[in-house]
Amino acid sequence: MSANLLAMPFLTAHAASLRLRPGAVSALAGLPPLAELARAYAAAGPAWTVCNGEAVIACGGVVRFWPGVGECWCWAGAGVDAVPVAFVRLARRIVDALGMEQGFHRLQLHARQDDLRANRFAKHLGFTLEGSCPGFGADRSTHNLYGRVRTWKE
Numbered sequence: 001m002s003a004n005l006l007a008m009p010f011l012t013a014h015a016a017s018l019r020l021r022p023g024a025v026s027a028l029a030g031l032p033p034l035a036e037l038a039r040a041y042a043a044a045g046p047a048w049t050v051c052n053g054e055a056v057i058a059c060g061g062v063v064r065f066w067p068g069v070g071e072c073w074c075w076a077g078a079g080v081d082a083v084p085v086a087f088v089r090l091a092r093r094i095v096d097a098l099g100m101e102q103g104f105h106r107l108q109l110h111a112r113q114d115d116l117r118a119n120r121f122a123k124h125l126g127f128t129l130e131g132s133c134p135g136f137g138a139d140r141s142t143h144n145l146y147g148r149v150r151t152w153k154e
Helices: 012-017 022-027 034-044 078-082 084-102 116-124
Strands: 005-009 047-052 055-066 069-076 106-112 128-133 143-149
Touching (some): 005 084, 022 069, 055 078
Parallel strands (some): 069 106
Antiparallel strands (some): 005 047
16 A cells, blocks of 8 residues: 555544554553543644544654653554554654754653564664663553654754
8 A cells, every 4th residue: 555644733633533553552551541641642742643645543742751851652553554664754754853843852752561563663763772661551561661862863
């Protein structure tokens, strides 16, 4: 399938359009409903939606902890499976732009340790594994912590 991907500013209604992958469903287990999370994440920092044509396939962004530091989040829908390489390339450009345009000097993310796809995605985005966080998930699952410090071009 040919990719016609477009990144646009995130709207909370976009989250309702996602058909989440099983890994994303597992990562969100025990957290508030998606609509509530979407409102909180939209208010906490820059966020975007990725569409393939008219279909919303992913939403993501950064929760700004304090000036220059943020935690990345991404909800990948099943539609990503049809265009995985194009999606990863676009996501990498988005993360690079966040560093350059939003003034981040450190970005980080957590990925469930048992979600191999999420861990590969983090590495493709230029993040480095920094450690393991036992009990980090709302369901007490272990997550890996990845960080990226000023690896974007300035």
